[in-house]
Amino acid sequence: MPRITITVDGIKYEEDVEPRLLLVHLLRERLGRTGTPVGCDTSNCGACTVMLDGKSAKSCSVLAVQADGCDVVTIEGLGTNGTNGSMHPMQRAFHEEHALQCGYCTPGMVMAAIDLLRNDPEPSEETIRQGLEGNLCRCTGYCNIVRAVRRGAQEMGRAVNTP
Amino acid sequence: MTVQEVGRARRRKEDAKLLTGRTQWTDNLSRPGVLHVMFLRSPMAHARISRIDVSGARDLPGVVAAFSGQDFAGEQGSLPCAWPVTEDIVIPEHPPMAVSEVRYVGEAVACVVATDRYRAADALEAIEVDYEPLPAVVDMRQALADDGPKVHEAGNKAFSMKLTSGDVEAAFRDAPVVIDRTYVQQRLIPSAMEPRAVLVDTDGEAFTIWSATQIPHVLRVMLAVVTGIPEHKLRVIAPDVGGGFGSKLQVTAEEVLLLLLARRLGKPVKWLETRSEGNLTVHHGRDQIQHVRLAADADGRIRALRVDLLADMGAYLMLLTPGVPTLGAQMCNAIYKMDAYEFACTGVFTTKMPTDAYRGAGRPEATFVIERVMDELAAEIGVDPVEVRRRNWIRHDEFPFTTISGLTYDSGNYEAATERALSLFGYDKLRAEQNDRRDRGDPVQLGIGVSTYTEMCGLAPSRLLGAANFGAGGWEHASVRMLATGKVEVATGTTPHGQGHVTAWSQIVADALGVPFEDVAVLHGDTAIVPKGMDTYGSRSLAVGGVAVVRACEKVRDKARRLAAHLMECSPDDLEFEAGTFTVRGTESRRTIQELANAAFTAHDLPDGVEARLDSDATFDPENFSFPHGTHLCAVEVDTETGMVRIRSYVAVDDIGKVINPLIVDGQLHGGIAQGIAQALFEEAVYDADGNLLTTTMADYLLPSAADLPDFALDRTESPATSNPLGVKGVGEAGTIASTPAVVNAVVDALRPRGVRDIQMPCTPERVWRALAAQEREGGQG
Numbered sequence: 001m002p003r004i005t006i007t008v009d010g011i012k013y014e015e016d017v018e019p020r021l022l023l024v025h026l027l028r029e030r031l032g033r034t035g036t037p038v039g040c041d042t043s044n045c046g047a048c049t050v051m052l053d054g055k056s057a058k059s060c061s062v063l064a065v066q067a068d069g070c071d072v073v074t075i076e077g078l079g080t081n082g083t084n085g086s087m088h089p090m091q092r093a094f095h096e097e098h099a100l101q102c103g104y105c106t107p108g109m110v111m112a113a114i115d116l117l118r119n120d121p122e123p124s125e126e127t128i129r130q131g132l133e134g135n136l137c138r139c140t141g142y143c144n145i146v147r148a149v150r151r152g153a154q155e156m157g158r159a160v161n162t163p
Numbered sequence: 164m165t166v167q168e169v170g171r172a173r174r175r176k177e178d179a180k181l182l183t184g185r186t187q188w189t190d191n192l193s194r195p196g197v198l199h200v201m202f203l204r205s206p207m208a209h210a211r212i213s214r215i216d217v218s219g220a221r222d223l224p225g226v227v228a229a230f231s232g233q234d235f236a237g238e239q240g241s242l243p244c245a246w247p248v249t250e251d252i253v254i255p256e257h258p259p260m261a262v263s264e265v266r267y268v269g270e271a272v273a274c275v276v277a278t279d280r281y282r283a284a285d286a287l288e289a290i291e292v293d294y295e296p297l298p299a300v301v302d303m304r305q306a307l308a309d310d311g312p313k314v315h316e317a318g319n320k321a322f323s324m325k326l327t328s329g330d331v332e333a334a335f336r337d338a339p340v341v342i343d344r345t346y347v348q349q350r351l352i353p354s355a356m357e358p359r360a361v362l363v364d365t366d367g368e369a370f371t372i373w374s375a376t377q378i379p380h381v382l383r384v385m386l387a388v389v390t391g392i393p394e395h396k397l398r399v400i401a402p403d404v405g406g407g408f409g410s411k412l413q414v415t416a417e418e419v420l421l422l423l424l425a426r427r428l429g430k431p432v433k434w435l436e437t438r439s440e441g442n443l444t445v446h447h448g449r450d451q452i453q454h455v456r457l458a459a460d461a462d463g464r465i466r467a468l469r470v471d472l473l474a475d476m477g478a479y480l481m482l483l484t485p486g487v488p489t490l491g492a493q494m495c496n497a498i499y500k501m502d503a504y505e506f507a508c509t510g511v512f513t514t515k516m517p518t519d520a521y522r523g524a525g526r527p528e529a530t531f532v533i534e535r536v537m538d539e540l541a542a543e544i545g546v547d548p549v550e551v552r553r554r555n556w557i558r559h560d561e562f563p564f565t566t567i568s569g570l571t572y573d574s575g576n577y578e579a580a581t582e583r584a585l586s587l588f589g590y591d592k593l594r595a596e597q598n599d600r601r602d603r604g605d606p607v608q609l610g611i612g613v614s615t616y617t618e619m620c621g622l623a624p625s626r627l628l629g630a631a632n633f634g635a636g637g638w639e640h641a642s643v644r645m646l647a648t649g650k651v652e653v654a655t656g657t658t659p660h661g662q663g664h665v666t667a668w669s670q671i672v673a674d675a676l677g678v679p680f681e682d683v684a685v686l687h688g689d690t691a692i693v694p695k696g697m698d699t700y701g702s703r704s705l706a707v708g709g710v711a712v713v714r715a716c717e718k719v720r721d722k723a724r725r726l727a728a729h730l731m732e733c734s735p736d737d738l739e740f741e742a743g744t745f746t747v748r749g750t751e752s753r754r755t756i757q758e759l760a761n762a763a764f765t766a767h768d769l770p771d772g773v774e775a776r777l778d779s780d781a782t783f784d785p786e787n788f789s790f791p792h793g794t795h796l797c798a799v800e801v802d803t804e805t806g807m808v809r810i811r812s813y814v815a816v817d818d819i820g821k822v823i824n825p826l827i828v829d830g831q832l833h834g835g836i837a838q839g840i841a842q843a844l845f846e847e848a849v850y851d852a853d854g855n856l857l858t859t860t861m862a863d864y865l866l867p868s869a870a871d872l873p874d875f876a877l878d879r880t881e882s883p884a885t886s887n888p889l890g891v892k893g894v895g896e897a898g899t900i901a902s903t904p905a906v907v908n909a910v911v912d913a914l915r916p917r918g919v920r921d922i923q924m925p926c927t928p929e930r931v932w933r934a935l936a937a938q939e940r941e942g943g944q945g
């Protein structure tokens with residue numbers, strides 16, 4: 001079995017993995033990162049989205065061996081998540097705008113939203129809608145998600161601009 | 164002065180864990196030594212199982228056991244149908260695992276239990292099954308033909324029912340206007356984002372079942388009935404559940420089989436559905452052929468309505484399968500007055516996945532029929548579609564109003580909601596633009612669709628459910644307890660899976676007991692923690708469960724009052740209660756409810772006959788349904804060259820009575836409207852002539868993404884429900900019920916001048932284009 005080295009949410013792991021093991025299963029079943037859920041088996045829903053070396057990736061369509069040497073950030077590593085820890089501005093924006101109901105799509109949606117802002121820090125509604133096309137939500141009708149991404153973008157912009 | 168919590172846009176208590184990945188989805192849970200189960204499923208729509216051999220799987224590494232249906236034949240029982248809508252309904256045996264015959268693609272025929280899921284998947288391939296093919300039955304009309312192939316020995320008709328009110332024949336005789344249409348409600352796949360999952364553990368005698376379900380309480384009863392395991396040995400937990408929309412309002416084969424496997428193996432077992440498995444085997448929704456006839460006077464006043472449904476049951480009757488279409492009996496007449504009405508429904512067996520409740524359950528279908536045909540009536544007599552509704556709807560001064568189908572609508576104001584919607588929408592301006600585009604022959608035509616819906620929800624008065632042959636009551640339960648330190652715990656019988664009950668119930672309790680919102684915890688979804696409940700579906704949680712919470716709080720307050728009177732040596736009648744404090748009228752003497760909770764806990768000085776606790780519980784059974792209503796308006800741009808439909812604007816003004824949390828209400832409407840639009844424009848579960856489902860993945864079954872939908876403009880009017888003390892009506896299904904006909908009406912409206920008067924849902928570019936092409940071939944004006 002191949003051995004891989006992978007950093008997840010700041011912790012470095014060495015794992016022996018079957019070649020066919022999916023990254024999302026490594027995260028969920030071996031490393032206890034159940035914050036990243038699985039919603040489909042055809043890479044359509046985006047629920048499993050994580051940051052892989054700083055870019056969003058659907059962790060169900062990456063093999064664990066392909067992530068050898070990579071740095072993975074999941075929803076659990078985004079803020080400082082102690083009981084009194086602080087959330088990432090995008091997580092806070094989702095809360096403020098009521099952009100989640102059941103919350104199943106939320107980890108992936110938040111990751112995709114943050115990734116979207118890498119290319120366009122002040123996206124229009126249209127850009128946000130197009131940018132989130134790979135992430136499905138069955139509960140919200142997306143209205144509040146779009147609002148949350150806008151708010152998150154503003155707050156992240158502010159954070160960058162404050163010395 | 165304290166702020167009233169009810170009515171505030173409180174941010175949700177539920178969010179923090181969901182946003183930070185600390186959620187307890189069933190698939191996140193495990194038990195030491197857990198074994199993983201996978202099912203082998205029938206690739207045939209209809210076949211006899213002539214041989215099945217699981218021994219090859221048993222020998223593989225990591226495999227603990229493998230079983231076929233034969234191995235469960237003696238103990239698996241039959242999956243329940245709790246709604247036998249007629250006396251002579253045919254309810255076929257429905258074994259959780261097929262034993263000798265399969266009747267839809269995806270039906271479980273065998274299973275493997277292994278140490279991990281990858282091994283279990285490998286082992287499935289080592290199971291041998293020989294099938295003797297039988298003819299598939301996919302078309303409802305053919306299914307009812309006498310000499311066609313049968314799904315079950317008893318035939319393909321599950322039931323027929325009819326409701327008649329008034330003299331329908333007379334009303335149709337000599338009617339100046341008669342409209343006759345047939346609409347098809349395509350089959351839908353509910354597609355909650357969280358796939359189903361089940362985990363069962365046992366101590367050798369009792370069982371704990373974790374399931375991604377909307378109905379832990381109902382499930383517990385049903386599992387006891389189906390398996391014969393005594394109810395008190397079963398504990399069912401619905402941990403965090405990722406959406407349901409009715410699809411998790413079910414007693415599933417997998418839940419029963421996992422329970423039986425845990426009993427047989429004495430080990431914890433777990434099953435997780437894949438999405439493709441789910442598309443095949445989570446019950447589907449809708450699937451009706453609707454024949455509608457409407458008779459009217461020349462000015463558009465409705466004389467009579469006649470609706471005749473064929474409803475596809477699929478291969479078996481599941482928990483509520485036959486009840487769903489029959490809900491249309493009371494709903495097709497909607498908000499309109501008429502002299503006579505007839506509703507008939509025939510349930511038909513086919514070799515497909517059974518249908519059952521999907522958001523709105525029967526009411527979206529009914530609303531579609533009436534709201535589509537109202538537009539046809541408007542076109543026929545040449546008046547505006549809003550005007551034709553106005554001429555027929557129940558006026559606000561006519562409430563309470565007993566409808567032609569026998570329900571009594573307690574409150575409503577269709578005029579107010581419609582006026583508000585028209586002005587928000589800019590109706591007249593859009594009509595002007597539409598005319599302009601028509602005159603110009605613009606290749607992109609504008610269509611305007613309206614839907615003035617109502618629905619019956621808040622399921623439901625137990626007496627009425629009994630009269631409708633429903634197998635359970637419609638009450639809801641809550642208990643409220645003040646803890647020693649003055650905090651409050653609420654246990655609710657409702658089972659939220661995205662609806663925000665924890666937040667909304669906290670707001671209700673904060674006002675009722677005068678405690679801070681933050682001091683309230685809401686427990687749910689565990690039969691050991693909430694001993695009684697009827698769970699969450701049918702927009703019932705607030706209108707029934709929320710009221711139970713209020714009632715329990717009232718009882719707690721009464722107890723607190725007695726205790727306060729004792730401690731302050733006055734009569735209970737001398738006490739005023741405000742903002743959580745009892746004050747002896749006209750004095751400075753006071754006790755907070757928190758102090759009283761502590762006094763009840765220490766019990767040092769209790770009045771005689773008062774127990775050492777400040778808690779209570781209540782069960783609420785409503786006396787009537789609640790009737791949300793509203794007016795939805797949709798503007799679409801239809802490209803007549805490509806058939807592409809784009810929603811330009813969408814306005815919804817809903818009257819859902821009193822609002823506890825406007826943020827949550829708007830969220831429910833957004834999601835509901837999106838699902839209704841999805842039926843109108845995108846989604847369809849497609850079976851081929853051999854009964855194979857072609858839309859097994861999210862790549863084939865088109866759930867709309869953010870890029871496919873517009874923003875929605877929402878507003879509300881408020882006619883409080885009179886059937887419950889909160890004045891609330893429920894909002895979970897309203898958006899879905901209203902939006903589908905609004906969108907299709909808009910698409911048809913755009914093309915009506917070209918002779919198009921119907922487009923089969925989903926109105927894909929291809930269908931729109933074909934409808935136009937067909938009219939052109941016929942030379943237009945149809």
Ligand code: FES
Nearest residue numbers: 039040043046060
């Ligand atoms: S689970 Fe990865 S895209 Fe659906």
Ligand code: FES
Nearest residue numbers: 101105137138139
């Ligand atoms: S919040 Fe439920 S799927 Fe998005």
